[in-house]
């Protein structure tokens with residue numbers, strides 16, 4: 599699909615001038631598609647205006663700022679806040695269950711290999727378990743472990759009555775067969791909802807999956823908790839991955855939306871997205887969905903969590919171009935951006951999730967929720 603549609607956007611031709619020391623950050627795009635750059639933060643634009651010297655630049659930035667000021671701003675769908683609410687509800691249920699039948703839900707998390715991002719996610723999941731009173735069991739295996747070793751742990755967890763949920767952190771090392779491993783997780787403990795039987799049930803009318811995959815479930819939960827109607831709406835899901843795009847489309851369909859999936863071979867994705875009342879984007883391309891792709895008033899759920907490298911230069915520079923972020927505080931050396939160009943989208947749509955602080959925290963809250971449901975089901979506790 600052709601995603602390089604930003605040439606007509608006014609921001610692409612913008613040049614800015616800095617008059618005082620600072621740092622500039624260069625963006626590196628992850629992936630193979632050139633998707634252009636989207637609008638900068640209006641507050642930064644304002645700061646720049648104060649520091650600008652040449653009158654020509656001043657005129658341009660002033661125009662941009664006032665445009666930003668008059669534009670309507672979307673409601674922010676606060677995933678972090680909703681996730682906290684859900685964790686509080688889970689905490690209450692976990693202690694009610696413990697008091698009533700003496701059972702504490704348990705989640706086993708397996709991490710194979712040394713990927714830093716995976717280690718961080720696993721640590722966050724463990725912390726989240728602790729915060730609601732769920733027991734967590736962690737297994738870490740080296741990158742070069744044998745598949746049989748992983749399967750042995752899964753089999754032990756399948757048989758362990760203290761474990762109600764099993765999660766194998768993805769991606770797995772290349773030499774392992776993901777299908778074999780995911781299929782080995784007992785369907786009763788598959789809190790990720792990745793088992794083919796779960797996906798099959800999700801797709802069928804009149805059938806109920808044991809678990810709904812956490813990220814798509816978190817997206818729908820956000821729509822529900824903010825009171826956005828799904829029934830009868832046109833929904834577009836961007837991306838068709840097994841773990842997010844496809845199950846998200848199935849869930850929206852179960853909620854009576856009319857669903858279209860846009861993917862890498864779709865022609866004119868922007869035209870299709872422009873029709874949507876609800877957009878769920880899960881492609882992993884920073885700022886791919888531009889403001890011009892979106893229908894005014896649409897609701898946008900941005901699943902992408904894309905690290906964008908930022909490079910600190912020692913002194914001031916004056917020519918700014920697209921693909922450059924103005925951000926003076928970036929301690930980690932990268933920032934996280936979504937699939938949707940947030941600054942453009944918020945002027946067009948009625949509501950949007952931020953990145954970070956949107957779908958990410960909801961994914962973890964749904965994992966805890968699935969683990970609690972699993973323990974309740976196994977122990978027949980309502």
Ligand SMILES: Nc1nc(=O)c2c([nH]1)NC[C@@H]1CN(c3ccc(C(=O)N[C@@H](CCC(=O)O)C(=O)O)cc3)C=[N+]21
Pocket residue numbers: 719765766767768769790812813903934953954955956957958959960961962
């Ligand atoms: N078996 C399996 N199940 C998963 O659910 C799974 C997985 N493998 N592999 C990796 C992805 C990724 N994932 C995230 C969860 C939370 C955040 C999250 O909370 N993000 C924060 C930002 C965190 C930060 O600042 O780095 C946020 O969006 O606000 C992100 C990503 C679960 N995954």
